[in-house]
Amino acid sequence: MYFELLENIAQNNGMRDISPYTKLLLGLGCILIVITSPGYIVPLFIAITLSVCILGIGKIPVRLYLTLLSIPLGFAIASVIVIVLVTGGGMTVFSLQVTNWLSLSVTVESLNEGFFVFCRIFGGMCALFFISLTTPMTDLFSVMKRCYIPMVLIDLAMLIYRFIFIFMEKAELIYRAQVMRLGYSTYREAIHTSGDLAGALFLASWNAGEDLIKAMDCRCYSGQFALLSKETPLQIRSVLLICIFLGFCCTLEVITADYTIIPVSI
Template sequence: MQSIDHHFLDDYACRNALRGIDTRIKLILGLGAILIAISADTPYAPLFIAIILSIVTVFCAEIPARLYLTLLLIPASFALMSVIVILFLTGGGVPILTIPLPWLTFTATDVAALNAFLILSRAIGGTCGLLFIALTTPMIELFSILRSLRLPDEFIDLAMLLYRSIFVIIGEAVAIYNAQVMRNGYSSFRKGIIAISMLSSSLFIRAWDRGEELMTAMDLRCYDGKFEILEPKASLTIYHILPVFLFLSLAGILAFLPLPFPPL
């Protein structure tokens, strides 16, 4: 189905091969990688992070490589537009490319090109860190981490109920959408607007009814303002900590070493 993006990464996260490893160490790896990638002054560390984390995600966590590549392309349109702006806006150095237009001239310089490349590499490194967390850590396991961070109980309960509701609602959205497509609901732009509004409003009303039913169900089970979570017991072992520590220190060293950029 093309109109609703319901290939949730969470589905893959629940089946990945690194599921048994302690959530904390996976979070430290992913978040640490993101932090190092965005604070690096040269593209070496972000690219190193991107390569290693892609290998880990595809081979160790056994995420299909084709899926991983399509996921990397999701933010590509944003990246492309923004990097082009940066390329032509920032300056310094020697012009390497000039595009004359009737009303103004775009000029890209070598410094700007290096700058744009650095920003792009940070974004790729960061995205690989994000995808690592998204594809190896199911949301369920993150809830217990949120609890231990002492976030308000109402907030965590809201997050859990919201998580649950998404799957209920998206199923109904797909069913309604398919029914609309079969009746030529999206055959013209005008019809499309009307169809999508009808879809959204009936979805909202159904979701609301579900919420009220859920409330009754929760009352029957003596809900008192806090969901208890059973925390899976995974133990931290040195075999997990050591490689993560090594990887992060290597990336950190790469990021803060005064390496020459560009290399020549």
């Protein structure tokens, strides 16, 4: 399924051997800059540079990346339309009084705001995809351990991570069996069958999980997973390069703070 795919890509991407700290520094730094940016130029700039990084250095297929990006951006466009209609200020371009408490209007400022929010989502999404496409979850677990996140939390996270895959496996098995026995032939039948699927799925994965923990207990599981992580040393050059890039973005943020897509003063 979809997220299995993302994990697979992350395990085999071109930046697999770069230290996860370096990648997180770039990804999280960009998210921080994007959400604090007062203008639309920096988020757009970050979106484009990170996309080039993901495609060029990470060697993610272009078509796949575009498909991945199109889903959240579709959602983003729908939400931006609402913001444009609801917020206001400046010259009115179009206005519609729906009921006495709600009026929808498109103004210069709301268009600017809408475009700005869209760029911020675009930039944020690219930064998020940068992290999820280049850094496998297993690497993130060892980073979390190093950052003194409570062990019980990481433990539960790893368990849920494993359970999600058990779930998917069982879901596919049960679903196929149901389809073969004509479980989804009519609408009524389908509702009944999907209820059964949910219940059976929960119990099946619960049992599988119990077995998993019993098996681990036999191997002296003490409530802490032993993590074997490949230690990749931090490369000073790439860290410096990222710092320069982030610094450049901050400067750009200050310079382009007042830029809007439609000039306000007309």
